[in-house]
Amino acid sequence: MSVNSTLAHLEQASAVIELDHGARLWRFHRVLGAPAEALFHTLCNELPWERPTVRVFGRAHAVPRLTCWIADAGTHYRYSGLHHRGQGWPEVLAPLRQRLRRLTGRDPNGVLGNLYRDGDDTMGWHRDNEPELGPAPWVLSYNLGAERDFALRRYGEHRQSDLITLGHDELLVMSPEVQRHYEHALPRRRRVTAPRLNLTFREIVTGR
Ligand SMILES: O=C(O)CCC(=O)C(=O)O
Numbered sequence: 001m002s003v004n005s006t007l008a009h010l011e012q013a014s015a016v017i018e019l020d021h022g023a024r025l026w027r028f029h030r031v032l033g034a035p036a037e038a039l040f041h042t043l044c045n046e047l048p049w050e051r052p053t054v055r056v057f058g059r060a061h062a063v064p065r066l067t068c069w070i071a072d073a074g075t076h077y078r079y080s081g082l083h084h085r086g087q088g089w090p091e092v093l094a095p096l097r098q099r100l101r102r103l104t105g106r107d108p109n110g111v112l113g114n115l116y117r118d119g120d121d122t123m124g125w126h127r128d129n130e131p132e133l134g135p136a137p138w139v140l141s142y143n144l145g146a147e148r149d150f151a152l153r154r155y156g157e158h159r160q161s162d163l164i165t166l167g168h169d170e171l172l173v174m175s176p177e178v179q180r181h182y183e184h185a186l187p188r189r190r191r192v193t194a195p196r197l198n199l200t201f202r203e204i205v206t207g208r
């Protein structure tokens with residue numbers, strides 16, 4: 001998949017955000033339209049949500065959200081010290097996957113689902129740069145349900161540099177430079193009482 005073909009597709013985006021070091025993010029509003037509502041409820045109810053425990057500085061913590069991993073059969077992916085094997089895709093994700101291919105020209109073969117039950121559920125600062133994603137990872141982040149703030153900061157710095165409020169049925173595409181030069185996080189928002197579901201589609205390149 002050439003970068004030029006991806007960039008040509010991304011010209012359809014509703015908005016583009018240019019950060020330092022060539023890092024770019026594209027926003028697409030109303031990705032599915034009316035069917036997004038039913039998809040949100042189906043995915044909340046039917047995906048195999050878990051609350052994994054991770055070790056941080058030697059201590060076990062349950063992650064502050066629910067997660068699930070879905071990928072092509074035969075793929076292997078490690079994140080947060082946990083190993084995940086792909087077992088194929090549920091039929092319910094097929095139309096969304098097809099739509100994302102059409103919008104972006106990318107062909108992700110795995111997706112990490114995150115279900116934030118309310119504004120107390122969060123994700124800490126990190127980059128999506130696992131070795132399985134290769135040297136130039138594109139990440140397609142699709143959002144359903146409550147609006148939440150998505151924060152960015154330059155890698156190696158403490159201070160937040162950018163904040164994007166992501167809404168229902170919105171797609172955020174991150175260029176590989178975003179993972180190289182920035183970290184992102186989903187901060188706590190006590191006033192948010194409704195759930196939000198996020199699907200970050202990725203391309204596992206090892207053994208493909
Ligand atoms: O929920 C979000 O918007 C961010 C999710 C994320 O960063 C990830 O899954 O790696």
Ligand SMILES: [Fe+2]
Binds near residue numbers: 126127128184200
């Ligand atoms: Fe991420």
